[in-house]
Amino acid sequence: MPAAPAAGPKTVSAKPKSSYPRKLRIIGGRWRGRRLDVSESEGLRPTPDRVRETLFNWLQPYIAGASCLDLFAGTGALCLEALSRGAAGVVMIEKAPLVAQRLRQHVERLEATGAEVVLADAVDFLRRTPRAFDIVFLDPPFKSNLIADCAALVEAHGWIRPGGLIYVEAPSRMSELALPATWELIRSKKAGQVGYHLARKTA
Template sequence: MKKVKNNAKHSNQVRIIGGTHRGRKLSFASAEGLRPTPDMVREKLFNWLGQDLAGKTVLDAFAGSGALGLEAASRHAKRVVLVDNNRQTVQTLRQNSRDLVLAQVETQFSDGLSYLKHSSECFDVVFLDPPFAWSGWAELFALLQSRLKKGAMVYVEAGALPEMPPYLEVYREGRSGMSTFQLLVYAQEIE
């Protein structure tokens, strides 16, 4: 039986699907638990969010390949913070941001929980796509609420979705392969 070789040209790459860098391919290093959000899912997500994120501040708390955060930057987000706890991944994210000349992108070497604990910034859009085996959802949601602007949108992708906190309401949802995803809206109580 003939051994099938992986096509190195297409492995460990993601493609920006919209905005000023549409069609650009970005390489990323392999890392445990890293599985980029597929093009089809990103296309659906950015249709839900609106194609243009001008003026929005975005947090990608488990950046990995950078597919979600760099896509947001390509779609004119005012500021994008990419957070990842793998040194090689962070170096690649920084290089991709430089290559695309995305000055509004800041990359942090940290994990999503630590970043939320130590940051005082609030965001319009938050992407939460940790490795499937990750289980810190309750603590994450406890920290997240104070980092959301009024009407913020929160994207969650997981093998099995966690129990959502009462301050987030489902706006849209879907499935793709082994992933389930939801776009939620921050349902801030009216005072």
């Protein structure tokens, strides 16, 4: 009886590595180099380091003493970076309970006075009694139409001071941002699939 042919080597399909970052690195300021754990959550898309670095170069003349509102806080990268660089206070809005819990852990670990985490949907939050901020971060999930809705509510309800700055992050393929007529686009760049923009509310 002929011997059975030798079995060839088994092919094991490698599981693709996730590109999702496990750590958040603060780039500048008093917490420069600090790394914080990141919770993975559907729709959560941390702002890339190089985009964040460019953004805060833009904001450098305005960040000291500023009040900041992040409507889609996620990892907290934008507001924690702002606090690290001298912002007076930040409010981080996050609708996912586990992500909001991790944000509170970051605040506690850094002993970040002036930081507030609010568990809420951004649109619902913007319908509350407003307070005016110096800088608003508007960085919704790419698979949504929330830029136009949130921008309209920020403007109509007075969440941004005259002369205040609004950071908008959107898919790079988006050719036109649906921003209020009173917002002047002053900076705009692309990095891969990310388009990032800075607008100013005219007085």
